[in-house]
Amino acid sequence: MTSRSSRFNPYWLLVAPAVLLVLALYVAPIVNVLLLSVTDPKPGLGNYAKIFESDTVANLIWRTVRLCLITTFAAVFLGYVVSYAMLHALSGVRRRMMSILLISFWISVLVRSFAWLMLLGHNGLLNDMLLSLGVISEPLPLMRNEFGVLIGMTEYMLPYAILPLLANMQGIDPRIASASRSLGASSAQTFFHVFLPLTRPGIIAASLLVFISSLGFYVTPAILGGGKVQMIAEYISVQLLVTVRWGVAAMLATLMIASVLALMYVLNRFMKLSEIFGGAAR
Amino acid sequence: MKDNAFLNDLAREGAIAFKSGRLDRRSFLMLCGLAGVATLAVKAGDAEAAANEIVMWNWGGESEKCHGDAIGKPFTAKTGLPLKFDTSGPLQGKIKEMVDSGKVTADVCDADGFDAIALGKSGHLEAIDYNIVNKQQIKEGSAWEFGVGVIFYGYAFMYDTKAFGDNPPKGWADFYDTAKFPGKRSLYKWANGSIESALVADGVTKDKVYPCDVPRAIEKIKSIKADSLYWGSGSEAHDMIVNGEVVMGMIWQNRGKTIEERTNGRYKMVMNEAIAMPGAYIVPRGNPAGRDNVMKFIEQALQVESQLMILDCLGMTPSNPEAFAKIPEAMQPYAVNSAQNIDKVIFNDPVWWADNGGDAVNAFLEAIG
Numbered sequence: 001m002t003s004r005s006s007r008f009n010p011y012w013l014l015v016a017p018a019v020l021l022v023l024a025l026y027v028a029p030i031v032n033v034l035l036l037s038v039t040d041p042k043p044g045l046g047n048y049a050k051i052f053e054s055d056t057v058a059n060l061i062w063r064t065v066r067l068c069l070i071t072t073f074a075a076v077f078l079g080y081v082v083s084y085a086m087l088h089a090l091s092g093v094r095r096r097m098m099s100i101l102l103i104s105f106w107i108s109v110l111v112r113s114f115a116w117l118m119l120l121g122h123n124g125l126l127n128d129m130l131l132s133l134g135v136i137s138e139p140l141p142l143m144r145n146e147f148g149v150l151i152g153m154t155e156y157m158l159p160y161a162i163l164p165l166l167a168n169m170q171g172i173d174p175r176i177a178s179a180s181r182s183l184g185a186s187s188a189q190t191f192f193h194v195f196l197p198l199t200r201p202g203i204i205a206a207s208l209l210v211f212i213s214s215l216g217f218y219v220t221p222a223i224l225g226g227g228k229v230q231m232i233a234e235y236i237s238v239q240l241l242v243t244v245r246w247g248v249a250a251m252l253a254t255l256m257i258a259s260v261l262a263l264m265y266v267l268n269r270f271m272k273l274s275e276i277f278g279g280a281a282r
Numbered sequence: 283m284k285d286n287a288f289l290n291d292l293a294r295e296g297a298i299a300f301k302s303g304r305l306d307r308r309s310f311l312m313l314c315g316l317a318g319v320a321t322l323a324v325k326a327g328d329a330e331a332a333a334n335e336i337v338m339w340n341w342g343g344e345s346e347k348c349h350g351d352a353i354g355k356p357f358t359a360k361t362g363l364p365l366k367f368d369t370s371g372p373l374q375g376k377i378k379e380m381v382d383s384g385k386v387t388a389d390v391c392d393a394d395g396f397d398a399i400a401l402g403k404s405g406h407l408e409a410i411d412y413n414i415v416n417k418q419q420i421k422e423g424s425a426w427e428f429g430v431g432v433i434f435y436g437y438a439f440m441y442d443t444k445a446f447g448d449n450p451p452k453g454w455a456d457f458y459d460t461a462k463f464p465g466k467r468s469l470y471k472w473a474n475g476s477i478e479s480a481l482v483a484d485g486v487t488k489d490k491v492y493p494c495d496v497p498r499a500i501e502k503i504k505s506i507k508a509d510s511l512y513w514g515s516g517s518e519a520h521d522m523i524v525n526g527e528v529v530m531g532m533i534w535q536n537r538g539k540t541i542e543e544r545t546n547g548r549y550k551m552v553m554n555e556a557i558a559m560p561g562a563y564i565v566p567r568g569n570p571a572g573r574d575n576v577m578k579f580i581e582q583a584l585q586v587e588s589q590l591m592i593l594d595c596l597g598m599t600p601s602n603p604e605a606f607a608k609i610p611e612a613m614q615p616y617a618v619n620s621a622q623n624i625d626k627v628i629f630n631d632p633v634w635w636a637d638n639g640g641d642a643v644n645a646f647l648e649a650i651g
Contacts, residue, residue: 229651
């Protein structure tokens with residue numbers, strides 16, 4: 001057994017070019033940039049100490065995590081409802097729902113952010129309508145604040161939540177629900193005790209995907225936040241380009257990469273990642 | 283766009299190498315094939331021009347046409363060197379990265395005064411040759427060792443005449459007074475101008491603004507935080523004002539002129555106490571066209587005709603004192619250095635910003651976040 005596994009597997013040769021390419025063109029430059037976090041402006045851990053010393057950095061990290069968690073919760077909850085509806089829709093309707101989903105998936109984040117301003121902004125469609133109906137006397141502050149950023153982020157992340165959830169739901173044998181009903185469970189009981197637990201891998205996969213992708217939001221908070229809702233990505237860009245503190249920027253980038261890897265590691269302890277991301281498990 | 287620039291570079295570098303014999307013909311043709319360029323388009327003659335042209339790194343938009351007409355045309359007529367553009371915006375970090383990487387592709391950057399001081403100090407810039415560039419044609423205090431204040435722009439503010447038509451705000455003190463002038467405000471989000479405006483509003487006299495008391499400015503800015511928005515680009519500042527998101531908004535003075543014109547004066551600009559920023563031309567160290575050529579370009583930019591054309595085209599105010607008196611009547615209210623404004627505005631101190639700007643920006647970002 002040991003002798004067999006320690007023997008060189010020739011299939012590695014087939015993968016080698018791809019691995020080398022990734023190492024040389026992707027990993028090496030990234031490591032190079034991340035090293036700046038301990039070398040710029042002077043060697044040492046001074047940049048990392050800022051997490052504890054500087055309120056700015058601590059606040060920034062906390063705000064980013066908080067907004068991403070809220071976004072994750074909202075997107076997965078709404079996504080679950082949509083996926084559930086798609087699962088039970090007639091195939092024609094489902095196909096139409098899917099194309100709407102994919103089209104919105106392909107629209108650029110910039111366009112979507114400006115669209116939100118037009119819909120919910122100070123002079124937006126909604127405020128104009130409510131004002132002219134006399135429902136409100138002052139435009140509602142729906143944009144250019146944290147609430148606006150959350151709307152924009154959640155909407156952007158919806159497809160990321162729906163696609164893994166739907167894939168997971170479609171893999172559940174529909175006869176299980178019928179069996180549950182025939183054994184006397186009510187529809188609510190069937191949903192909460194049978195269907196929901198079966199979709200747990202989908203929920204976790206969707207949450208993970210949404211949370212990790214949200215961490216990098218830049219355009220949406222910059223446009224919809226009115227300058228007041230800084231997240232890590234925008235702050236990194238300011239430190240790179242304006243204040244030219246590359247060490248701080250690299251430190252935050254390192255922190256982000258490390259936390260994403262840690263998240264995936266923890267998750268992997270509980271379940272097979274390949275299974276979640278639609279690998280060969282089934 | 284990045285890819286294009288890369289492929290152009292590839293073909294151009296290849297052609298230079300081919301011409302000098304470092305690259306054989308077959309490899310050169312292959313490179314051209316890779317870059318998708320017909321060999322005819324990059325004959326070795328063109329490649330020679332790589333060192334025989336001036337590449338200006340600016341912010342795109344109108345400025346490409348304006349810089350081309352105002353400086354490029356007379357410069358090319360005199361020297362035969364064409365002017366080309368990279369419009370991706372020369373932020374300090376990008377210039378530093380370019381010089382550090384050793385692949386300098388721009389000859390002159392349309393940057394800020396404090397960039398000239400900061401990047402000069404860190405060794406990323408070519409020194410200005412004042413044998414070619416005429417110091418007399420630069421506003422006093424803007425002829426630095428590593429950069430030239432070629433134009434001035436300003437942080438002024440606008441107000442909605444529908445809100446305050448009868449009793450208009452007159453300066454930053456009014457801008458920060460939300461009791462007397464209720465409604466939302468907008469400020470620049472990377473701190474320039476915002477810090478100074480807060481100090482003036484808090485009662486600091488114009489000549490005492492520098493060195494800036496940042497904590498004092500931050501306190502003042504925090505006092506209107508609940509009533510303010512912050513913008514990062516000219517178009518965003520513009521939108522916030524004309525969409526009625528704010529009743530008073532900080533604005534670049536040339537953009538303010540456009541808004542006044544387009545709205546038939548519904549929104550009016552206040553130039554009193556505007557913060558005047560020197561826009562600096564700086565030269566990345568090791569620029570491809572060589573120092574002499576680019577100095578001649580900067581010299582051209584300072585000539586009265588070029589300066590007045592930039593004013594007309596971009597709304598950026600001349601730096602050459604000779605041009606001050608020639609600012610057209612219609613531009614006088616909007617120009618930083620016009621007779622009616624020059625004593626009202628506050629001139630930015632780029633040395634203070636170069637040394638303290640990073641901390642000021644971060645303190646400001648924390649305060650508004």
